[in-house]
Amino acid sequence: MKKIIKSVIAFLLAVLLLTNSTKAQTLPSIGNETAAQKEKRLQWWSDARFGMFIHWGLYALPARHEWVKNKERLTNEDYQKYFDQFNPDHFEPKKWAKEAKAAGMKYVVMTTKHHEGFCLFDSKFTDYKATKTQAKRDLVKEYVDAFRAEGIKIGFYYSLIDWHHPNFTVDKNHPQRLSKENDTAYERLNKGKDIAKYRKYLYNQVTELMSNYGKVDILWLDFSYPGKNGKSKDDWGSIELLKQVRKLQPGIIVNNRLNLEAYADGADFVTPEQVSPKKLEAYKGKTWETCQTFSGSWGYYRDENSWKTHRQLLDLLITSTANGGNLILNVGPTAKGEFDYRANNALDSISIWMQANNKSIYQCTFAPDTYETPVNQKLTYNPTTKRLYLHLYDYPSTGTLVLPNYVGKIKYAQLLNDYSEVKMADNGKDLVISLPAKKPNYEIPVVELILK
Ligand code: GLC
Numbered sequence: 001m002k003k004i005i006k007s008v009i010a011f012l013l014a015v016l017l018l019t020n021s022t023k024a025q026t027l028p029s030i031g032n033e034t035a036a037q038k039e040k041r042l043q044w045w046s047d048a049r050f051g052m053f054i055h056w057g058l059y060a061l062p063a064r065h066e067w068v069k070n071k072e073r074l075t076n077e078d079y080q081k082y083f084d085q086f087n088p089d090h091f092e093p094k095k096w097a098k099e100a101k102a103a104g105m106k107y108v109v110m111t112t113k114h115h116e117g118f119c120l121f122d123s124k125f126t127d128y129k130a131t132k133t134q135a136k137r138d139l140v141k142e143y144v145d146a147f148r149a150e151g152i153k154i155g156f157y158y159s160l161i162d163w164h165h166p167n168f169t170v171d172k173n174h175p176q177r178l179s180k181e182n183d184t185a186y187e188r189l190n191k192g193k194d195i196a197k198y199r200k201y202l203y204n205q206v207t208e209l210m211s212n213y214g215k216v217d218i219l220w221l222d223f224s225y226p227g228k229n230g231k232s233k234d235d236w237g238s239i240e241l242l243k244q245v246r247k248l249q250p251g252i253i254v255n256n257r258l259n260l261e262a263y264a265d266g267a268d269f270v271t272p273e274q275v276s277p278k279k280l281e282a283y284k285g286k287t288w289e290t291c292q293t294f295s296g297s298w299g300y301y302r303d304e305n306s307w308k309t310h311r312q313l314l315d316l317l318i319t320s321t322a323n324g325g326n327l328i329l330n331v332g333p334t335a336k337g338e339f340d341y342r343a344n345n346a347l348d349s350i351s352i353w354m355q356a357n358n359k360s361i362y363q364c365t366f367a368p369d370t371y372e373t374p375v376n377q378k379l380t381y382n383p384t385t386k387r388l389y390l391h392l393y394d395y396p397s398t399g400t401l402v403l404p405n406y407v408g409k410i411k412y413a414q415l416l417n418d419y420s421e422v423k424m425a426d427n428g429k430d431l432v433i434s435l436p437a438k439k440p441n442y443e444i445p446v447v448e449l450i451l452k
Pocket of ligand 1 (some may be wrong): 223291
């Protein structure tokens with residue numbers, strides 16, 4: 001009897017597994033790219049592992065969060081003073097590009113428009129743009145030229161949300177939202193607003209961005225919030241929008257916030273936002289990029305003082321690589337047009353580490369299962385060169401470290417920062433490596449293990 005029950009359960013489980021896996025495969029597609037073609041298109045991005053996010057807009061003036069218009073329920077009139085004052089006379093994107101390059105960032109994504117609706121680029125479809133401020137010029141154009149000159153791939157963030165546009169209907173995230181979620185009151189509030197007109201505006205602007213700046217490598221659209229008094233794919237016209245983007249920029253890589261989860265190719269990568277290193281481990285096996293701030297806010301926030309430490313930032317980068325994902329680290333430049341000293345200090349310290357250790361990041365991913373990660377340390381792996389990178393989070397005070405089950409697998413070991421030999425010994429069962437008694441002068445030193 002027990003046997004019969006067991007085989008019935010096994011049968012049911014098999015049916016369940018089968019239906020689930022066919023479900024995943026049968027999601028409809030918008031385009032007709034194969035998995036191999038997608039992998040090839042994303043190759044440079046996966047190899048890069050590290051990018052810079054830039055959130056810059058009028059919110060840099062109040063300097064108290066890029067959602068300030070929402071948080072303080074400001075009207076367009078309240079907010080107008082920031083447009084009138086906007087004058088970033090220290091804006092020199094070449095400096096930004098040099099900082100990014102030195103820190104080892106291979107791509108950049110800047111806000112061309114954030115939720116406030118202000119456009120840093122010259123758009124035919126609005127006057128709410130940089131060219132109409134004291135800046136008097138297309139700041140996106142200068143950004144593109146500067147970063148491209150440093151060999152950094154270019155990305156545009158574009159906010160689907162727009163708290164300035166007259167036809168963007170008031171919803172639960174809008175500065176003029178209602179205190180109580182009352183449908184009929186929302187209807188009254190939105191009388192005369194036509195979301196179809198906004199949809200056209202957004203389509204036109206994304207078309208401009210995809211047409212007027214040469215090759216764009218990444219598009220970051222932000223964001224959908226389906227459900228009651230929210231907005232989703234039909235509000236944005238997500239399918240048409242994505243088709244247009246792919247038509248104009250065939251190689252482009254697009255994030256996952258268009259609310260196209262029901263399509264196999266509705267996004268190229270997932271975007272865990274401000275997720276802890278521990279929680280990032282759950283993304284292993286997916287195509288992903290975690291976006292992170294230095295201090296909590298994306299836009300410049302003068303009085304925010306809880307900045308991440310050098311070690312925390314390194315941990316995010318190493319943990320992302322060690323789980324097969326990317327890190328895009330955000331800078332919120334000031335209204336003057338500069339990275340503030342805290343951002344520069346953070347970037348400088350990353351650049352020192354990266355210049356010595358970047359081989360453990362670029363083109364790397366998680367290590368094969370056969371290599372156990374020693375307690376408290378982290379491993380990355382380059383599948384092309386067949387090298388393992390042991391990140392010493394916890395530097396052994398004895399100078400020796402035991403690598404369980406590594407015997408017979410390692411040809412040579414060296415410190416990554418100076419290629420000095422790390423001696424190995426076999427204690428009969430495990431491999432024991434001897435490290436310098438004095439910790440190398442890097443927050444997290446790396447040992448390169450060359451496999452046989
Ligand atoms: C969020 C926020 C936003 C930020 C973004 C970055 O969706 O609305 O301010 O731009 O995430 O991931």
